[in-house]
Amino acid sequence: MLFPTxxxxxxxxxxxxxxxxxxxxxxxxxxxxxxLWRIPEPFLxxxxxxxxxxxxxxxxxxxxDIVTDGEIRRESYSNHFATALEGVxxxxxxxxxxxxxxxxxxxxxxxxxxxxxxxxxxxxxFLKSQTDRMVKxxxxxxxxxxxxxxxxxxxxxxxxxxxxxxxxxxxxxxLFAAGADIVQVDEPYMQARPKVAEEYGLIALNRALExxxxxxAVHVCFGYAAVIHERPSGYSFLKQFKGCRxxxxxxxxxxxxxxxxxxxxxxxxxxxxxxxxxxxxxxxxPDVVAGRIRRALKYRxxxxxxxxxxxxLKYLPSDVAFGKMQAMVEGARTMRREIGG
Numbered sequence: 045m046l047f048p049t050x051x052x053x054x055x056x057x058x059x060x061x062x063x064x065x066x067x068x069x070x071x072x073x074x075x076x077x078x079x080l081w082r083i084p085e086p087f088l089x090x091x092x093x094x095x096x097x098x099x100x101x102x103x104x105x106x107x108x109d110i111v112t113d114g115e116i117r118r119e120s121y122s123n124h125f126a127t128a129l130e131g132v133x134x135x136x137x138x139x140x141x142x143x144x145x146x147x148x149x150x151x152x153x154x155x156x157x158x159x160x161x162x163x164x165x166x167x168x169x170f171l172k173s174q175t176d177r178m179v180k181x182x183x184x185x186x187x188x189x190x191x192x193x194x195x196x197x198x199x200x201x202x203x204x205x206x207x208x209x210x211x212x213x214x215x216x217x218x219l220f221a222a223g224a225d226i227v228q229v230d231e232p233y234m235q236a237r238p239k240v241a242e243e244y245g246l247i248a249l250n251r252a253l254e255x256x257x258x259x260x261a262v263h264v265c266f267g268y269a270a271v272i273h274e275r276p277s278g279y280s281f282l283k284q285f286k287g288c289r290x291x292x293x294x295x296x297x298x299x300x301x302x303x304x305x306x307x308x309x310x311x312x313x314x315x316x317x318x319x320x321x322x323x324x325x326x327x328x329x330p331d332v333v334a335g336r337i338r339r340a341l342k343y344r345x346x347x348x349x350x351x352x353x354x355x356x357l358k359y360l361p362s363d364v365a366f367g368k369m370q371a372m373v374e375g376a377r378t379m380r381r382e383i384g385g
Contacts, residue, residue: 046346047376048109053182054356055099055114056365072120074150074192075137076127080119092117100174102366107373110178113171121230122184128163131155138194143236152194157207162218178225185231186212186252187245202244209251220258228261235264238281246284253289261292265355283309292316296354299323307343318354320368327367333375346383351376
């Protein structure tokens with residue numbers, strides 16, 4: 045199939061599950077933020093399962109081809125995994141600058157980073173048990189986690205990133221063993237901090253992908269539109285992924301009005317093409333989505349494109365998230381008919 049559709053990862057969490065105004069009124073949590081959940085702890089897992097099932101069914105109803113669990117159980121894309129590792133003190137957090145330049149509580153590294161146990165395998169198994177479509181699950185990248193931590197143990201953050209990479213590598217291999225079709229590594233801080241990423245970001249990411257045989261993706265973006273309001277017109281760290289072991293690169297093009305000529309610089313990977321502007325609550329028409337796909341076709345073959353939102357749908361109202369998702373699917377169908385695939 046040409047132009048298969050997927051989510052970047054997250055879907056809108058329901059208001060009855062999480063305090064959405066409180067979530068939107070702060071920076072994405074890097075340490076645990078249990079106060080965001082509306083459901084008491086004894087019933088929280090069951091409620092998260094129910095909400096995850098709703099997210100899966102919403103994707104199926106919209107016609108999404110590659111389904112995620114919507115990251116419904118997570119307070120943010122990264123803290124679910126980062127706070128489950130050995131070597132971090134989450135009860136006495138540190139501080140680091142967020143990509144917006146504001147200080148944010150973060151895990152404090154006090155020992156060697158190790159993965160104690162699989163973190164998201166049960167989430168993947170639940171997802172697979174609830175759909176017969178292809179499935180994708182996401183993990184935070186080693187470079188991004190190293191930037192979202194206070195280092196009180198390692199000589200350098202590069203050393204920390206390499207141990208984060210070992211933990212991510214173990215998790216990815218377990219996720220494929222459990223039946224994942226695609227595992228995506230989220231590395232937004234490579235765009236946010238390109239100079240440091242040039243030094244060791246890609247080295248750490250390739251270590252996280254070492255020996256992995258399944259289909260892997262890396263997502264790099266300009267940040268959630270609900271949090272980061274001003275966006276550059278181009279990527280500061282993208283061409284470097286030519287040297288990445290991943291099979292797919294996920295980028296945003298709609299919110300930034302990206303010059304899609306940059307896609308010609310990534311000939312070895314398929315492109316997960318962001319075509320939904322998440323800074324605009326207006327729902328795109330399928331024709332608008334189709335037009336954003338056509339822009340990329342000037343530089344990449346149709347068979348190389350996977351269609352997605354620019355970033356996660358986490359911060360959108362559920363009706364807007366579903367409407368945009370439907371428009372994306374219809375826009376992809378328009379392009380299949382146009383090209384004949």
